[in-house]
Amino acid sequence: MSFDTIITVDWSGGNDRGASPKADAIWTCVARDSAAKQPQYHRNRQHAEEWLTDTVATEVAAGRSALVAFDLCFAYPAGFARALTGTDDPFAVWDWFAESVEDGAKSNNRFDLAGQINQQFGGIGPFWGNALARDIPHLPRKGTARTFRDLPEKRATDAAAKGAFSPWQLSGAGAVGGQVIMGLPTLARLRNRFGTDLCVWPFQKADAPITLVETYFSLMPNALAARMTEGAIKDAEQTALFAQTFANLTPDDWQALLDVPATEEGWVLGLGHEALLESRASQQLKPPPLRNDCFAMPQGAYWTPVDDALDHLRTHLKPVCGVTDVALDQAAGRILAAPVIAARSHPPAPNAAVDGYAFAGAKPAGPHQLPLVTGRAAAGQPYDGTVPEGHAVRILTGASLPAGADTVILQEDVTTDGRQVAFHGPLKQGANARKAGEDMQAGQTVLSARHRLTPADLAKVAATGVGRVTVYKPLRVGVLSTGDELVTAGDTATADQIFDANRPMLCATVAAWGYEVVDLGKAPDNQDALRPILDDASVQCDAILTSGGASAGDEDHISALLQGTGSFALWRMAIKPGRPLALGLWQGTPVFGLPGNPVAAQVCALVFARPALSVLAGGNWLNPQEFAVPAGFTKAKKDGRREYLRARITDGVVEVFASEGSGRVSGLSWATGLVVLPDHAVTVNKGDLVTFVPFASFGL
Known part of the structure; x- marks a missing residue:
């Protein structure tokens, strides 16, 4: 069996929580057609019960079967x-x-x-x-x-x-x-x-149009951790997670979950099937879509400071990719959607840190002699037996310490005739031996969700016995250039045309950040031609970067199209180069409209798109590492805009490109990073410390 509609309810015993959404309140979520809607906040039980009654009545009238799952005990202990x-x-x-x-x-x-x-x-x-x-x-x-x-x-x-x-x-x-x-x-x-139109599982068979069940929203901790973003309300995310997961269960899954005998105490739906639920959540889970107003800045400011824009993006964006499980050998560069929990301790047992001889206890200063037992301990070949008190055993690096031994002396500090060893103390108890779990312990969180896996991380995870990890699916980023004047490099161009420099630059930039690049080509300055390109891109891509057409002029068609979506925001950035940024959602897919000039497009991509795409991909917000470097140039800067100058370090000082023109693409190739000058007025003299951000700090 299965259900047409899933309704999840996080209940509360407290008083009215006010008009604004809050934690520890009543939240509900509806899923239908394998997709969960936005969770709904209910300020008190009266409002929630009215909503539930109306929603259930709608399902009955529509002839749909619905499961209503409460995070609420349906019964008390027997008796x-x-x-x-x-x-x-x-x-x-x-x-x-x-x-x-x-x-x-x-x-x-x-x-x-x-x-x-x-x-x-x-x-x-x-x-x-x-x-x-x-x-x-x-x-x-x-x-x-x-x-x-x-x-x-x-x-x-x-x-x-x-x-x-x-x-x-x-x-x-x-x-x-x-x-x-x-x-x-x-x-x-x-x-x-609702009478006979409603049944309560497991007290009754789930065969009525409406089935009430109790569940625990703590049954899928890993999947829940994957959903949580900065500022998210846990109660709301739980209802959405369970609504989505239940909506995607197969008939066989439901048969397994509902096969529980009826008792007066009832049962928690899904209990005993946590692995199945986590698996289904990982396979099916896709975070809820971005809100239409996610890019809307507070009204009143004509020029948006860079820091305000970055804070806004950090607060309002969240992951948009689905979640899946992959084998460890396929996980390099992927972003964790759930924490990695150590399957066993590392090392799993006490072992030798050096080649030498193992025995028990500390040895005071002075000469010592210990008889050797027959045999040895090697990595993967443990000593089969117990080392008697006052004896020693030959041991090699990485071998488990045998029973009766807790200390190792280096072979270089020992003389032996094969029957006994002689050495000088002092030697502390536990010397040259590693304790079990001294690196990582079983059950410990060794890597947190939202972390991008490096080669060293794979070694860390493998050492704890974990062979599969839950990761976000790769972010697919479309790159589109707009403009009638553009010609693809290698083709023939007239004198009034230019070669498209932005698209190969941005495609390579996105690839360097570890995302899947979808080259959307170039589009003319024509809304009728541009619209189907964006339609196709919204299906192929999780995010779209465009260049050109991002301002408010007659030929700024990206802005014009986004204007009609109800999600459009034109940010006039207090930044040089790159004043206009057009942002919006096209068919639910976020679009970053970058300036058309190559330098401005790249600077805005590094400053704004890089951290934003990281969050959309499921990762952490990225702040580039900055360095204070003596200036090898002079400059007087006015108040009001943050400036990014193409720069490189020569002989310990930072130089800037001779021209600040945003069309001078050669300066990007010449530079190895950017000098960042603050929003306020400043005069830079040679030798003054300035902020330098190498391109490597931007992931390039």
Whole structure:
């Protein structure tokens, strides 16, 4: 079986959270046709329940099957239902809470109600965790104060779920009890509202148009880590992740997940199938699309400072690539979408750091003689036995220390006749020996998500026994030149035409950054011709770099087309060279419209596109390394714009290219980096320290 629609719900037991989206609030997400929509924020339970009721009614009316997955316990440990209602029926508990809970936007009676329930049991408990300033009869603040312990602390499904908390806990870190009390009334009303059109798994077979299930949004930690970006709200990302993953499960997957016997305690959907879910998430997962307003700068500033633009991009961009698993030998240069966890310690056992002889304990100053045991320890060929006290064994570098040995003396410091060894102390216990796990320990995070894997990283990962890693799929970057005047180098050009220098330069730049280059060719100054090129590029590419047509003139057709998408932003940058930057989304694909002059196009690509593309690819924001170098030139600069001068270092001082014209492409070839002059006015004299950024710091 499968479902047409997936609805995921992250519930909350707290009060109204206000109009602006916040963490620790109610979030929902809908996935249909294998694609998750943007998560929705609900300020309180009243708004969320109204939305749920309307959404479920829409699904029923449309004839679609829907799974509604709550991160919320659907039942209590065995015995509670009968003690509270006189029956083992979990739905009787739902109805009891629906009748008893008083819930408003700013207050509710969950703590008082828990105290009243506790009063029905002998002793103090099972609920605990009074978070109010006033004391509540029969409800202790700490779990250690309880005396009633006749009911299990957790359900079987909670005990099987790593890190799951008890539903008796109403406050404190990880408390879920308040969510349960405030969630069951909503579940009861949904069930009563939709009748036979709704079933609740696993208490009932999942064969109605609407199926309610409980799940834990902690079941896919690696896939969740891959989604998280700076400023993202975890609750929102969790709902989107699970909606997308559930929407892409196969009928066989669903059969495996739903094959659970019905008990009064219920079960967490997906528990026991975490590897399957992580695998499906890795295969299918693609981050949600960029928002249409991701490039919109605050109004009011005509000239945008470079730092403001960079801060805006860093805050609003996020990965756009899908995620996959690859073997380690295919992972060089790829960007991790999930942390790498050491499968075993390195080294896995204590071993020798040198060739020599192994024995136990420290040796004081003075001469020593130890008899040798028969045999030796070598890397991959351990000594089979225990070294007796007062004896030594021959050992080679990398060999595991045998039982009975913890110290190694170098063979150069020993004389031997093959039967015993003689040497002088002192020698510390543990000398020349490596401890197990002293480099990396099993279970340790050895590399974080968003890290680009280097050859040294592959060695590090392999040493811990990890053979596959979860990475982002390669970012596909399209490069397009625009202009009627452009001719491809090698073709025949008239006097009023120029050869396209930008496209080979930008293609090579993108390739040097490790992305897949999609050469989109050149486009004329004609919107009707340009539109289908962008349409095709949005399908082939994850991001598009264009040059030319990025300002606001009559022939600036990139800007004109982006203007109609509702995502367009024309940034007038306070930068020299490269004033105009046109940014927007074409069919959901980010477009960076660079200036047409080659120097300006390259400078803007290095300064703005490089860190932005890194984030879109799943990597970290990249800041180039800068160096303070004595100036070999003089210059007076006015206030208001940051300037980037083509430069190179000669005899310990930095020189700049003779011309600052942005059309002088030869200066890029002459230079080995850029001198960066600040936004404010400055006078540079020879010998003054200036900021130099080598092209290598820009990844070239």
